[in-house]
Amino acid sequence: MDLDLAGRTAFVSGSTQGIGLAIARRLADAGARVAVNGRTAERAEEALAALTEGGLSREQLIAAPGDVTADEGLEAALAAAGDVDVLVNNLGIFGAAAALEISDAEWQRYWDVNVLASVRLIRATLPRMKEAGWGRVLNIASDSAIVTPAEMIHYGVSKTALLAVSRGFAKDAAGTGVTVNSVIAGPTYTEGVQDFVYQLVDPALPWEEAEAEFMRLHRPQSLLERLIRPEEIANMVVYLSSPLASATTGGALRVDGGYTDAILP
Structure with a gap:
């Protein structure tokens, strides 16, 4: 299968470690220039060093630091990346908390990081993709979007919302050559x-x-x-980012190890 992304630029939010770093590596393996995003320049440079030590060319990698939950950080990160052809909204937070003890402030924090940051990045990059007639938007969701965990319902709710964000923006991009999908990651x-x-x-x-x-x-x-291992999530992301996935849009594709007991999401 030819997953050739040569000539494309990808931006992966929250990509200095874990699933995001694995996604950045796989996208670069497929030929893309990849903007690696973290809150600080130090974290971004550390991630780039890890990727180059793994055999990637430094010319394929862009340090794009910035807190994408804030206007200034988002603008700085995207300015470093340049024109984005593939947007991967990977940034997210999670943690166990008793349902009745989650404060309003914590609910708001999960909304701002797990949902609104993705919306803002899509708004900033989708218009150019539509104008160019080609683009990919991937939102990293979770099995918790479908099977709400009792120990972190605020996280589950935020990921359920992200599925709707993906479907809605896929409709906005209808007929333009841009696809928008969610990847439902299982326990990783x-x-x-x-x-x-x-x-x-x-x-x-x-x-x-x-x-x-x-x-x-x-x-x-x-x-x-x-x-699941991060590379297993990254493999699906790279396929959906490739020209081969041109007829897949508005979907929620599972890499959950069979965790969700349903035929469809």
Whole structure:
């Protein structure tokens, strides 16, 4: 399969670690110039160093630091990236909290980071894509968008909203050659998720046992019975970013290890 993205520029929000960094690596492997985004220049440069140590050319990579939840940071990050052909809204926060103890301020923070930042980045990049007649917008959602977790309903609600954001903007881009989709990521291993797992299981357990205990007790629907690896999410993102996915838009595609017990999302 030819996933050639040569000549395209991709912007991946929150891409200095975890799933975002894996997505940046795979997009660059497919030939794209990739703008790596983090809150600070130091974090972005550290991510670029990790990518070049992994064999990527520095010429393929752009440091695009900036807090995309704020106007100034968003503008600075996109200015560094230049014209964006592929937008991947990966930035997100999560964490366990008792449902009745989530404050208004925390609900608002999850909305601002997990939903509104994506909307603002789409508004900033979609017009040029439509004018050019080609573009890709990918929003990284979660199984929690469909199966709301009792231990973090504010996160689940924000990811449900992101599915609607994707469908709505896909309609706005209808007939232009631009596709807009969501990727529903299942329980995935990252450093942040490791910390989250230890919030829910015995922190004295070795990691392999903690992962198995977490999946058994808290994610028993998973057909993989293990955490997904970031590269497995990235593979779907790169396909959807490629010319081969030209007829896939307005969709919510699952990379969830069979976690969601449904034929369709």
